[in-house]
Amino acid sequence: MADWLFLIPVLPLLAFGINFFFGRSFRYQAHWVAVPAVLASWALSVAAFLDIRENDEPLSQHLFTWIPSGDFRVDVNLYVDQLTAVMLLVVTTVGLLVHIFSIGYMTKVFDPNEAAHGHADHGAHGAEEKDPRYFLFFAYLPLFVFSMLMLVMADNYLLMFVFWEAVGLCSYLLIGFYYWRRSAANAAKKAFIVNRVGDLGFGLGVMWTFVAFGTLAFYGEDGVFAQAARGVASEGTLTGIALLLFTGAVGKSAQFPLHVWLPDAMEGPTPVSALIHAATMVTAGIYMVARSHVIFSQSTTAMWVVSAIGAFTAFMAATIAITQFDIKRVIAYSTLSQLGYMAFALGTGAWIAAIFHLMTHAFFKGLLFLGAGSVIHGMHHEQDIRNMGGLRKQMPVTFWTFLIASAANAGIIPLAGFWSKDEIIVGSWISEPFPNWGKFIAIVGLVSAFLTSLYMFRLVFLVFFTRPRYDASHLHPHESPAVMTIPLILLAIPSAVIGFVGFPPEDGPFHHFLEPVFSEQAEASQEADETASLYVVAGAQEDGLHQEEATEAEEHEEGGHHVSTRTTVTFGIISTAVALLGLFVAYLTYIAGRIDPVAVANRYQGLYQFLYNKWGWDELYNKIFVAPARWLAMVLWRVVDVGIIDGAVNGVAAGIGVISQRLRHVQTGLVANYALAIALGMVVMVGVYLAAFSDLFR
Amino acid sequence: MGEIGVNHFLFLSAALFIIGMMGVLIRRNILIIFMCVELMVTAANMSLIAFGWELNSLQGQSFALFTIAVAAAEAAVGLAIIIALSRRVRTPVDVDEMRTLRD
Amino acid sequence: MDLINLNLTGPDWSLVVPQLIVFGLALVLLFLDAFLPNERHYTWLTAISLLGYAAAMVALYWQHGEDRATFNGAFRADGLTVFLSVIILSAAILSVMVSASYVERLEGRMPIGEFYVLLAFSILGALLTAAAGDLVMLFVGIELSSLATYVLTAFAKRRVTSVEGALKYFLLGIFASAILIYAMAWTYGLTGSTNLDEIRSAIQDTVAGQDRQEASLLLALLLLTVGLGFKIAAVPFHMWTPDAYDGAPTPVTGFMSVVPKAAGFAAIVRIMVQGLGPMRNDWTDLLAVLALITMAFGNIVAISQRNIKRMLAYSSIAHTGYMLVGLAAYQAREGTGFGSGNGAGSADLGVSSVLYYILAYTFMNIGAFAVVAWIQHRGRGMTLDDFAGLASSNPAAAVAMTIFMVSLMGVPPLLGFYAKYYVIVAAIDADLLWLALAVVILSAVSAYYYLRVVAVMYFNPPERQLGASSTWLLNAGIAVMVIANLALGLFSSRLVDLADRWTGALT
């Protein structure tokens, strides 16, 4: 098995290459290249998964040595352990279904016959209807799948960083796929720039890791984690590294304060939103933190930050979601919120719960987006839920699958989302590192769960129930073709039942499967602590402190996440109650009409506006980052380059006037000024050096 | 040579060099700037020769010879550039080209 | 010391074969240009140029592993020579590929014979600078290279901006040269020799055990820095760069952003590392500060440029800063380079990282200018708007430009990333953490203007149709550079090892 691991990522890459370079020749048949490639990749992933489950041994394959210089070397290895296997399954499954869905979705957009059908939204760009970029879409998608697979299969931080950037690039390309829309172009740019901020942190974190440990490889004798567990680096260092790495996760997984790009990213084609901005890429940050759990778990500060940011994001995004009207935006904010759940699960040490939720979320959120895509498609590119309603009759398949996904997202009982979300809340309630804080977070989680249920069912009711609010004489919603509904159905199945892999909560097959990843290191750290404490005892210096730590760690391990059945059941009931309450409120408001949403909004105008404007983060960032940066650049250019050096000579006022005489001005005015700059630099340098470093003033 | 030491020559050369530099910074006419640079090069030559004189070696003189040759080549190119420019300024030769410039 | 060398021994000609080939190439081009009365003789000249540089490259093969001096120490055939020659000759080949059709068709057809001859002389000057073992040789090499470049800058003499740029470049260039001569005079006067090895040994004695240097020695050092800083366009001696780059014909811009800069860095390495190595405590600090302001200035000012060539000019200033970081990280440590440390002389992360950076920079920067030339061939200009919608009208060109931009930005896995990576590692290794951080942060700043080009190509609607033009040699050149940007990073370790081992002989 290990020998052909490389095929898993390489096949999509191949598909990318073929479609990108030769796609023009078979423009509307491009999916015949991409889908089989991803299908094969999926089959191999399943095989890898089964292999690991069978043997309980991580697979790895050495491809080549990348940067072997001196004692620092970076190998390109593929590494598949239980965690990666889960990620592989998620990525390839969702990826495959999205590929299939896109066949229906994308051809339709560019189908000239559709244009004749006459929908104004797209008709404005008549020229683009025939845009032969279908193949390009089917080149970018496999490229993304490739990058994502490499990201999860990387066995060192550098390789991970490379593909971290690569998935960002793919996301950028795909968000801006409809580049002729200004908003799409801006969203792509925004996503990339905001992500760069996170990547900068991640890059610095990787650098620091290298400085601290002298290697970037995850595992092995001298791997980063083994060393971290052995206590090679001080807690301060680990905190710093963890926080910097988490900055990267904040960017990629769209946590507060770098969350602003994700809702805008919905400008991309809907399948892209489903694949990248819901199911896979945004979970890269969660995956990375989980992968680095050895580092994180040793720093209380870092854990606290992670949980705080996660909880805040979960809450904030949920509040925003209840006020939005764009169908994709609602789901986008829901994604933010769920990512927040995962983050605070990580922060409270509930690693497996986070990954569990990551998996279930990938399925039902992917389904939600595809369902939304189907709705948008059926409504001829209408995205405003105020203009929908009553679609359940016209689009039954979409309705039922969407309903399942929504209920799963809301955490209604036997569906996937319930199990994972409940586990997260329990996990943080009993969190060992922060007993009180964990309880607080659990409560925030419950509140958010209520909001989740509320906005999910608001969406369902507004879209599929009530009477139609669109102009029925012009618009005839229709069910999507089979190529789109089949992926919906296929995704609906795991959305409904996948939760049972974690059935006895905290003790399901899923947990047992993932256990080795998260416990091996813990054992190692325990051993290390023991040896460390032995050392300390022998050396008889400050042993108390270390011993305390060691025992604490042991207690932690023993206490772990093995919860009493009573707590589990109690929280199960509470969660269900909360979710049902949300459902009930949504019902009262949008179907029964007992609560008038407009009246509520008017009554709490300020709050409503605040939420509707997404807490005003975009405006704030514009004010404090974008505008000053632009200003600074202008000032430096105007003042330093033109102003001081030029203006000091010509006089600023005259300087502006003479631009008309461009020739004379540019030609001569500047030569002497340039010479002046050289002379000035020379004189200052010589002066400083003679004064400071020479033997003149010894 | 009695009281005249190498420092005298170095000072003279520094003075010439700096006068040349000030000329480059102050003057407006390209040709004068060019002449001022030549003055700087000559001053540097004087330093070279003075150091060679002090060290009793011919390396300084050889170096100075090279700089003179380079200065000659530079003069040829520089004056050609000036001529090309003056020609360009005076006669906007071709209407066609003025259009390409505007683009 | 023999006062006057009376020994008229013949030089070892076998060591200068690559340089002789380029020299021969220049002469052949001159003659052919005069005697080929053929309409298509530009095809011949191009082919011969390419062959000549390739031959020189092949001849370099027999130079590797050498560490000898000839011409009484004026010429050194060592690892540094070979590595830099590879870079310079690659730049030469790429420049020929990029400029052939441009010179033939644009800017009112420039005289291609002279163009190639001057290109060859400029290359020869850079090669000789890289190989110089003597201040005089260094100076003459730099001047040969610069002088040819001045003329090339003015080559589109029908366009007044070209002549303007050349005039500025020329006036400031000779100004800097005068300072350089003066600095060399001081160096000679204080050490008693123009030979770099002898300078080193002379300084070794004076500097030993002193924490503060003599004022005169510092003066020489600083004036040298000014003179050479001009050639590599370090802030504040960079002022000629945007105008000259803007004015010059685009292929020449690509050429002059690489070859004179490589020659300048060669001269800096030769003088500072080989000659003034014992004084490194003084000049590493200086270069570190220069590197910081150069990076900061270049990157920040580039943001507000709309003209691609000006933007790339500022970007090349920023890259000078990155390269200076590598030099500032010079530590003269024994066998601690990137190599496996097999003890072949003393190697240094700093110098080898700079060498690798120049190599990477060659492929990135000439590539970017090549795409600009490609656009100009198709009837558009050089502002940002001229790139609008390139992705839809010609995806291949857009992808190429994207790769160059992203590579210049330093995103893995492209070539530019490795270049920055080694520089950063060198800086960290030399305890210049602040400088390494500055590189990282300013690279992030640079993303803004590089990505703007990408964004314009992909997200803006095309303004005009591209004209048709057949530029197969240019296309081939762009393809080569794209491949180099994608693939050369994979061999980065080998190359850096090579640079490492070869520069071991330097000190």
Place this chain on the structure above:
Amino acid sequence: MPWDVIIFYMIGAVCVLSAAGVVVANNPVHSAIFLVLCFFNVAAIFVMLGAEFLAVAQIIVYTGAILVLVLFVLMLVDPDDLPEFHAARPVQRYVGLLLGLILLLEVGVAILDRSVVGRRAVADQQEFTQIVDLVGGNTQALGRTLYTQYLLPFEVISLVLTVGVIGAIVLALPERLGERLYRRRGTISLGHPRGTDLALPAGPVGESPIAGPTPGAEVVPGGYGRRLIMARDPNEQPVIGRR
């Protein structure tokens, strides 16, 4: 006070004053003449430093060649065509002066601070003079240095001069030779009275009184790769420089 000291100060004073004159003079021609004066004195200094050959070279190359060239250009180019700076810019003037003075101070300090004179042992003057005399004087000694120690730079300097020549030709060659010829509709004949060729009647070129190449014939001289059109069919309206 010994004579050589007096002479040095005299020459030095003239040097500095004439150099200042170069900078200060309003008329570029005056500047050039000041520069000549300065260079003559520099040559004298060179003689004092025992560099007779360089003194001569200085006069021949600088004053004889370069400055004549400069004067040529001065005369050739209409001063109005030369790009000039704008009106007086006092700021730059003061900054320039200030910078110069500071640099003078810095260099002066460095000169005075030069404690160890000549880091490598200064050669014995006696021996040096003897050897120079042995080989026949300064010029011969310099020649030997050039052909031994500096052989390679010496070869390369010829290339530098070549580049200078090529560059000058490329840049200063009157461009569009072809077009001018075309405007005149024929070749330039030395015997032709100036200007009359323009007044020739337009007509079929074949009937042109000017003896010349056949209509439409092109002469492509080697160097340029550009077609020089000596005579041309009037119906053909060419765009020069493009084919």
